[in-house]
Amino acid sequence: MRRTLDMQTTSPEATEAIAYVLGQCASVGDIVRLHGELGAGKTAFTRGLAAGLGHDSRVVSSPTFVVVNRYDPTPSHPGAIPLVHVDAYRLSGDEELDTLGWDRVVDDLAVVAIEWPQRIEGRLA
Numbered sequence: 001m002r003r004t005l006d007m008q009t010t011s012p013e014a015t016e017a018i019a020y021v022l023g024q025c026a027s028v029g030d031i032v033r034l035h036g037e038l039g040a041g042k043t044a045f046t047r048g049l050a051a052g053l054g055h056d057s058r059v060v061s062s063p064t065f066v067v068v069n070r071y072d073p074t075p076s077h078p079g080a081i082p083l084v085h086v087d088a089y090r091l092s093g094d095e096e097l098d099t100l101g102w103d104r105v106v107d108d109l110a111v112v113a114i115e116w117p118q119r120i121e122g123r124l125a
Contacts, residue, residue: 015041016048023052033117042115054080082110088119
């Protein structure tokens with residue numbers, strides 16, 4: 001079931017706080033589509049989501065140039081739910097996803113947060 005939540009916050013801290021709560025409710029296999037202009041707070045949201053999933057949010061960075069970052073449980077955060085953070089901004093379309101191992105990204109073993117999902121919408125249906 002696809003659900004939509006539109007929100008506007010006034011600071012990165014507020015964005016992270018809301019995402020933290022959502023992360024506590026998330027389950028493996030969930031895909032979070034993050035829309036917004038450059039600088040809207042999509043990565044800040046992902047930091048909060050990561051914290052809610054049990055990760056150290058300080059390790060979360062924008063995958064703009066690497067496209068995909070994966071955060072797995074660590075010895076200091078063994079109960080964390082895996083998180084895959086995708087930034088599709090630089091992708092020209094769905095066909096590039098195969099070179100990234102897209103099937104492994106959406107393997108239902110992690111929560112997936114996607115910045116600029118409209119660039120790959122055909123593969124998210």
